[in-house]
Amino acid sequence: MRSFSINAIKDFEVAARFMRYVQIDTESDASSSSFPSTAKQKDLSRLLVDELQQLGIADAHLDDYGYVYATIPSNSDKDVPTICFCSHVDTSPDCSGAHVKPLLHANYQGQDLVLPDDPAVVIRCDEHPDLKNQLGNDVITASGTTLLGADDKAGVAEIMDAARLLMRHPEIKHGTIKILFTPDEEIGRGVNHVDLDKLAADFGYTMDGEKAGTIEDETFSADGVQVTIQGVSVHPGFAKDKMVSALKVAAEIIHALPKDRLSPETTSQKEGFVHPNQIQGGVDKAEIDFIVRDHKTANLEKHEAELRTIIDGVVGRYPAVTYQFKVSEQYRNMKEVLDQYPQIMEIGLEAIARTGIVAERRSIRGGTDGSRLSFMGLPCPNVFAGGHAFHGKMEWVSRQDMELAVRTILHIATIWEERA
Known part of the structure; x- marks a missing residue:
């Protein structure tokens, strides 16, 4: 010894x-x-x-x-x-x-x-x-x-x-x-x-x-999701029935996220979440950066699919608006x-x-x-x-x-x- x-x-x-x-x-x-x-x-x-x-x-x-x-x-x-x-x-x-x-x-x-x-x-x-x-x-x-x-x-x-x-x-x-x-x-x-x-x-x-x-x-297993929203920019003096603010659409998307689940402030232990951690842009274009987390890697795709469904529901109300949805792997x-x-x-x-x-x-x-x-x-x-x-x-x-x-x-x- x-x-x-x-x-x-x-x-x-x-x-x-x-x-x-x-x-x-x-x-x-x-x-x-x-x-x-x-x-x-x-x-x-x-x-x-x-x-x-x-x-x-x-x-x-x-x-x-x-x-x-x-x-x-x-x-x-x-x-x-x-x-x-x-x-x-x-x-x-x-x-x-x-x-x-x-x-x-x-x-x-x-x-x-x-x-x-x-x-x-x-x-x-x-x-x-x-x-x-x-x-x-x-x-x-x-x-x-x-x-x-x-x-x-x-x-x-x-x-x-x-x-x-x-x-x-x-x-x-x-x-x-x-x-x-x-x-x-x-x-x-x-x-x-x-x-x-x-x-x-x-x-x-x-x-x-x-x-x-x-x-x-x-x-956690972790992805990043960047959502880029393309709005319709028009001079505000002539915007009636023409302008669609990408920034307002982004705000609606964030407001449509679940309030009682799937967020950092409502989850614990091994529950996953989708978290908007940055928003930037203006009338013409806006970007929202999300982090997606879960201890089960397979659940990331489920969370991302739910996020995409939420975005489709909001953007669908504005025919002139389009968006891009980019997923980046961060760690596992x-x-x-x-x-x-x-x-x-x-x-x-x-x-x-x-x-x-x-x-x-x-x-x-x-x-x-x-x-x-x-x-x-x-x-x-x-x-x-x-x-x-x-x-x-x-x-x-x-x-x-x-x-x-x-x-x-x-x-x-x-x-x-x-x-x-």
């Missing part, structure tokens, strides 16, 4: 790393055609490369697309599968990621957290039930005017601290470990240019989940791949349990880089990073949960080595 105990490790740096990383603005931009979508994402990535190299990880580098690749060599004499740990550096454009001021609320005692830069922003314990599990812990928030960036700089910091500990403690036996940091995950482009041949990993784990103890092997439920490799989840669940907390298998009402990586040939479930209330000013994470995530990474590495 090995004498070294991962759970006895106390010299974590994950919280300090996290609070340093979130101060670097890495917000992505869906309207940009460049890759990465914002050059500032590379500011953090360059720092990560420097820090990895300082740890002695010689091959750490940043490529032209903004990906960070690094290898921790095996210290085992066994033939161990190569495992990749992955997180994304960008933050959501839903809320500003500029000038983030992280605050550590030490020894949290269940009080509401009033954020000082905007006292109207209050993280209330009764609205964030997972805060009840943080009594005595150190909770980190932003200051009230920005998001925090725990999605997914918590995962980045956890992988970085695990890398430090693996390099410092050769008694932790492991196979080859690959590190991958991606840009643009928040806008759905996170793995568009990843080089899996260069990565050369057998299996992976994204560190991009929420509550401590959870690991997710199931995501990674469970379809992960079920073929049950050992990945078995080891993930065991690793979490070894930290001393209850391991919970979950599905996620969303997607991760792991969704697409799984279908690209790198089966990749999603492990908790500890963050909560993502994409908004009330985002928070605790130091202790991030430390549990670091321990989980170390246990995953050792269990793969043990089983080899």
